[in-house]
């Protein structure tokens with residue numbers, strides 16, 4: 001039986017989508033460089049377009065790989081929204097002087113088992129630390145939770161940004177957010193629950209890849225870097 005005295009809660013549902021894979025990085029770290037992405041695998045976008053909520057507000061970062069990814073979702077059958085707000089606070093970590101360095105060589109120089117480019121508190125020379133990014137991403141999420149309270153928010157973002165959002169939803173544990181893989185074009189849903197004296201999160205799904213269930217899943221997307229073309233991409 002429902003309790004009429006129970007205070008009303010407002011649920012704001014975040015649907016994070018990471019951008020499509022980058023191919024033109026030459027194997028180098030790109031961070032906030034405004035590099036293109038590959039939206040060629042239509043079955044990936046068709047699957048994501050089917051699962052996203054229709055009456056949503058759209059956000060992206062100011063970097064074009066998030067805009068290209070949103071456009072590919074709309075081209076794959078999702079009704080194009082009236083607009084999409086570009087939120088610079090949702091940009092990937094600024095990796096300063098590390099941007100342009102060979103990714104494999106750089107990562108090999110870091111401690112074994114690292115889950116990020118650097119310790120969360122270590123700023124890239126001339127750039128940000130992971131915690132700098134976490135702080136700016138969380139501020140924007142808190143602001144948008146108020147501005148869009150009770151709505152579905154689709155936010156096309158970056159791997160690091162979505163890990164920050166997961167860390168926030170885990171109760172403000174940035175390190176734990178880094179334990180999650182966030183693959184290209186995957187969907188991560190985080191529900192903010194607010195009420196009198198209440199502000200908490202639910203995590204219905206992380207790194208969901210709906211195209212894997214498609215019989216055409218041999219065309220599964222690959223990670224950043226030049227595309228590998230085996231007989232089937234899952235081979």
Ligand SMILES: O=C(O)[C@@H](CO)OP(=O)(O)O
Pocket residue numbers: 018019022029030031092157158159160224
């Ligand atoms: O550089 C990368 O590998 C990622 C970090 O997750 O950034 P982006 O999501 O922008 O590709």
